[in-house]
Amino acid sequence: MSATAVRAQVPVEQLEVGAYTIPTDAPEADGTLAWDATTIVVVHVRAGGESGLGYTYADVSTAKLIASKLGGVVHGHDAMAPQAAWAAMVQQTRNLGRPGITSMAIAAVDLAIWDLKARLLGLPLCGLLGMARDRVPVYGSGGFTAYSPQRLAAQLAGWVQDGIPRVKMKVGSVPDEDPERVRLAREAIGPEARLFVDANGAYSRKQALDLAGRFAEDARVSWFEEPVSSDDLEGLRLLRDRAPAAMEIAAGEYGYDAVYFRRMLEAGAVDVLQADVTRCAGITDLLRVGALCRARGVPLSLHCGPSIHLHPAMALENFVHLEYFHDHVRIEHMLFDGVADPVDGALIPDLERPGNGLELRRGEAERYAA
DSSP states (O other), X not given: XXXXXXXXXXXXXXXXXXXXXXXXXXXXXXXXXXXXXXXXXXXXXXXXXXXXXXXXXXXXXXXXHIIIIIHHHHTTSBTTOHHHHHHHHHHHXXXXXXXXXXXXXXXXXXXXXXXXXXXXXXXXXXXXXXOSOSOEEEEEEXXXXXXXXXXXXXXXXXHHHXXXXXXXXXXXXXXXXXXXXXXHHHHHHTTTSEEXXXXXXXXXXXXXXXXXXXXXXXXXXEEEEOSSOTTOHHHHHHHHHHSOTTOEXXXXXXXXXXXXXXXXXXXXXXXXXXXXXXXXXXXXXXXXXXXXXXXXXXXXXXXSOHHHHHHHHHXXXXXXXXXXXXXXXXXXXXXXXXXXXXXXXXXXXOTTSSBTOOEEOHHHHHTTBO
16 A cells, blocks of 8 residues: 555444433432432444444433534544544534533543444454553442441442452541441451542541541541542642541542643642543543643542443553442443453453443333433
C-alpha cells in the first residue's frame, strides 16, 4: 500500500438507546441520599455489520438526550475514529451544559463507539486501548447506611470470604453512630482485609477530622472517600494534610470533564483520584484523566459499573483498583452476557471476546423498560 493511501471509513449507520429501571434488592442509602431503584441507559451503535455497546447509570432523560440529539450528531461519523465523534458531540451540546446529564449521555455513546471499533477490528477492547496489566483488582462496595448491622456485617464478610481483600461501607447518615458501625465492620471482616469508608460529602470539616482519627484508631480504616463535599477542595486538602498517615483521602467520582480532575490534582486535594467512565464523557476523556494522574504521580481508582470499566482499566498506568459496587454488579449480571466474576480479588477480561465482551439480554431488559 502506498504512503498516500487513505483508509476506508466505516460510517455510523444507526444508534439505538434504551433505559431500564431495576428496583434494588433492599433499601439503599449513603450519607446524603437514599434510593430504591437504579436506571441504566444502554446504547448500541451500528456500522459495518457490527454493533458496539455502551451504557451509563443515569436518569431516563439521559436516554432522551441521546435519542434527540447525539444520534444525529454521530450518524455518518467514522466508527474507526471515536475521538472525532466525541469532539462533535461536545461541540454540538455546548449550549446544554457540559456537566451532568450531557456528559453521561456522551459517555454512553463514546463507550459504544470504542466498543464498535474494537469489534470491527476483531480485538478485545483492552487490546485496542493497550494493556498495562493482565487483571483488574477490585474492592467490594456496599455497606449502605440503610442496612441493618447484621446485613452490613454479612455483606462485607462475604466479599472477604470470596477472596476480595478490600471492602467499603457507607457512612454519614447518622454521624454519632458511625464509629460503632465501623467497629462492627472491622470485626466482621477480620484483621487482614482493608476497610474503606465513604461519606459522600456528608460531614463538615471538623466532623471529618475527628472521625478520621477515630476510624483509624478503632478500626484501622485506610481509605476515607469524600469526607467532605468533593466541591470543597480546601476541605479535602485539609483532611489530606491532617488525617492519619495510613489513611488515603479519595474523591473525584462526580467529575464530568478533564478540567475538573486537573483542578482537583492542582489543589493537592486527594491521595487517590477517582473517576467514572460513565460520567466523565467516556473512554476518550478517561484516557486524559489517566494521563493527568500519570504526570502527577497520583493513583487512579475507578468508580462503580465494574463491567463497563474492566477494559479501560486495563489500559491505565496509574490505576490501582475498581469499585465492585453491589447495586451495579447485580444489574450487570441480570442484563448482560459476558460479565466477569472476581478471581482472587480481581477481574480478568475474556480476551477471546471482541470489544468489551458484553451482550444485552434484550428479553430480560425489556421487563424493566423505562
